[in-house]
Amino acid sequence: MADSMFQQAIDFINREADLLDHKAYAEWLGLWERDGKYVVPVDIHATDFANTLNFAYDDHAMREMRVARLKNGESVSSEAQEGTVRSLSRFRLLDEDPASIRLRCAMFLSEVRLAKPLLYPANVEYRLTKTAEGLRLDTKVVRLINAGHHLNTVAFIF
Amino acid sequence: MTQLIDIENVTADPGRLVEEGRVHKSLYSNPEIFAQELDRIFNKTWVWVAHESEVAEAGAYKTAFVGRQPVIVSRDRKKNIHVLLNRCRHRGATVCEGKRGKTRAFTCPYHGWGYALDGELRAIPKPEEYEGVIDKQELPLERLRHESYQGMIFATFNEEAEPLEEFLGGAKKWIDLFMKQSGGYPLQVLGDHRFRFPGNWKIQLENTTDAYHFPIVHKSFISSLDDQTSEVFDFLDGEGFVEDLGNGHSVMVMIPELVDLEANLDDPIPERFAELAEALRAEGHDEAEVRRLVRAVGGSGFNLNLFPNVACSMAFFRVLTPISVDETEIHHVAIGGAGAPAPFNQMRLRLHEHFQGPMGFGTPDDAEGWERVQKGSLAGPDGWILVNRGLKRMAPSADGNPAGAVCSETGMRAAYQMWKRLMSDEAGE
Ligand code: FES
Numbered sequence: 010m011a012d013s014m015f016q017q018a019i020d021f022i023n024r025e026a027d028l029l030d031h032k033a034y035a036e037w038l039g040l041w042e043r044d045g046k047y048v049v050p051v052d053i054h055a056t057d058f059a060n061t062l063n064f065a066y067d068d069h070a071m072r073e074m075r076v077a078r079l080k081n082g083e084s085v086s087s088e089a090q091e092g093t094v095r096s097l098s099r100f101r102l103l104d105e106d107p108a109s110i111r112l113r114c115a116m117f118l119s120e121v122r123l124a125k126p127l128l129y130p131a132n133v134e135y136r137l138t139k140t141a142e143g144l145r146l147d148t149k150v151v152r153l154i155n156a157g158h159h160l161n162t163v164a165f166i167f
Numbered sequence: 168m169t170q171l172i173d174i175e176n177v178t179a180d181p182g183r184l185v186e187e188g189r190v191h192k193s194l195y196s197n198p199e200i201f202a203q204e205l206d207r208i209f210n211k212t213w214v215w216v217a218h219e220s221e222v223a224e225a226g227a228y229k230t231a232f233v234g235r236q237p238v239i240v241s242r243d244r245k246k247n248i249h250v251l252l253n254r255c256r257h258r259g260a261t262v263c264e265g266k267r268g269k270t271r272a273f274t275c276p277y278h279g280w281g282y283a284l285d286g287e288l289r290a291i292p293k294p295e296e297y298e299g300v301i302d303k304q305e306l307p308l309e310r311l312r313h314e315s316y317q318g319m320i321f322a323t324f325n326e327e328a329e330p331l332e333e334f335l336g337g338a339k340k341w342i343d344l345f346m347k348q349s350g351g352y353p354l355q356v357l358g359d360h361r362f363r364f365p366g367n368w369k370i371q372l373e374n375t376t377d378a379y380h381f382p383i384v385h386k387s388f389i390s391s392l393d394d395q396t397s398e399v400f401d402f403l404d405g406e407g408f409v410e411d412l413g414n415g416h417s418v419m420v421m422i423p424e425l426v427d428l429e430a431n432l433d434d435p436i437p438e439r440f441a442e443l444a445e446a447l448r449a450e451g452h453d454e455a456e457v458r459r460l461v462r463a464v465g466g467s468g469f470n471l472n473l474f475p476n477v478a479c480s481m482a483f484f485r486v487l488t489p490i491s492v493d494e495t496e497i498h499h500v501a502i503g504g505a506g507a508p509a510p511f512n513q514m515r516l517r518l519h520e521h522f523q524g525p526m527g528f529g530t531p532d533d534a535e536g537w538e539r540v541q542k543g544s545l546a547g548p549d550g551w552i553l554v555n556r557g558l559k560r561m562a563p564s565a566d567g568n569p570a571g572a573v574c575s576e577t578g579m580r581a582a583y584q585m586w587k588r589l590m591s592d593e594a595g596e
Pocket residue numbers: 255256257258259260275276277278279280
């Protein structure tokens with residue numbers, strides 16, 4: 010029996026997580042719909058991202074620039090970043106229609122900074138579109154549970 | 168042995184730690200100096216706590232810090248602003264948590280004492296046991312003296328401090344210019360980015376007036392800009408300057424063409440704002456309004472450093488809070504126009520996100536540099552931080568203040584002279 014659409018979506022976002030942890034940014038860019046949005050809101054309850062301040066609110070062009078910055082060796086913080094490990098769990102299907110599927114999950118991401126591991130727990134919400142070539146990433150919203158307080162500076166992609 | 172005693176003596180005396188062109192590295196790492204700074208600087212001078220738009224309506228409040236002391240900035244029902252110590256008069260719990268909000272009263276969570284927005288103690292549960300013991304009128308939340316300039320609210324614990332406008336002095340002209348970037352609408356705070364870095368607060372203070380680092384540290388940001396814009400940010404060889412405005416304040420003009428945002432409204436619209444101009448026209452705004460908004464949207468061409476804790480930095484407020492000798496919290500406060508067209512404020516938010524905050528294209532690289540400074544300050548038994556760049560090439564500014572090249576360390580020297588003045592004053596005088 011073929012995997013359910015929900016299972017395919019889970020596989021897709023697990024793969025996305027793997028690409029980011031392994032800094033396979035070019036491939037990561039390829040997962041996206043051109044009009045897709047990558048959002049890390051400051052206010053975890055925000056829904057009107059265009060009219061509020063976010064940590065990141067990336068359209069296609071900003072995603073490309075963010076990746077270029079992480080990779081081109083010009084950014085000292087990106088060079089110093091030693092890597093991330095994230096795990097996704099507690100997947101839940103939010104809704105599905107013929108064109109798309111929405112789901113959310115828990116994410117625990119850790120990085121090492123000044124020899125100390127830091128933890129970034131978050132609720133992550135995805136909207137994936139169903140296309141002839143398979144699923145594509147249309148929206149990813151990372152709600153860090155610590156977003157309302159202070160963060161450390163971030164030289165990776167959540 | 169003699170050398171050791173020498174160093175001890177230097178670190179004990181603030182006056183000897185700051186010379187004209189260098190400061191002792193213990194300024195970043197000595198906890199005793201930090202404790203003295205809280206006392207002699209943050210508890211003595213004017214400290215920025217809010218912009219009035221953050222507490223625009225009756226009942227609005229915001230939490231902040233004066234040094235390490237938690238305060239509440241509130242607006243009462245008569246629309247008066249108060250700056251209150253965030254400490255219940257009973258057994259001392261904070262009465263208000265969270266960044267900002269609206270409320271009718273501050274109720275202490277511990278035993279339920281209730282305070283009005285102006286700090287008056289109004290309600291005590293089960294008051295009988297206090298009969299003849301306390302008088303409510305004598306136990307309001309403690310109030311700090313506060314004054315505003317152009318909507319910027321400053322507070323101080325020091326009843327003797329000079330009036331705010333006197334303290335700001337030469338900086339006022341630049342605050343006036345900075346406020347023009349809301350494009351003819353009242354300036355409004357749109358949100359803030361908060362982050363901490365493991366380093367001393369003065370490393371951040373210096374950075375706001377440090378143009379020298381820009382092309383090095385922010386190379387990746389400059390690479391992400393279109394050619395026309397990256398040329399605007401290539402300012403080290405331009406006509407910019409740094410001017411000592413007195414009282415530790417300084418201005419660093421990076422892009423002289425963008426000092427007055429109400430001038431040169433007929434200049435061609437820069438490429439990167441062409442889309443914004445179209446969006447504004449599509450909303451029906453006339454050409455004069457479109458040009459005014461487009462000219463203002465990218466912010467002012469200067470960083471105004473106000474000693475000790477806030478900067479009007481191109482397009483945002485940069486606020487620092489000292490946490491400990493080697494930790495500092497920074498807020499990058501995004502601003503726009505209250506009631507301004509949505510595309511204008513959206514563009515300002517996107518520009519802010521591009522450079523500022525923990526995920527911006529600028530800040531993480533700055534923070535990397537600051538962390539390295541803190542780490543390096545622990546190396547060796549003795550050492551000095553050089554702030555003497557441009558020292559021999561100073562000339563009076565148009566306003567008659569000492570000024571140096573845009574990438575000189577004039578602003579840092581101004582701040583450290585103020586530091587020395589305040590730190591050399593005996594506490595309580
Ligand atoms: S500490 Fe506030 S009511 Fe007791």
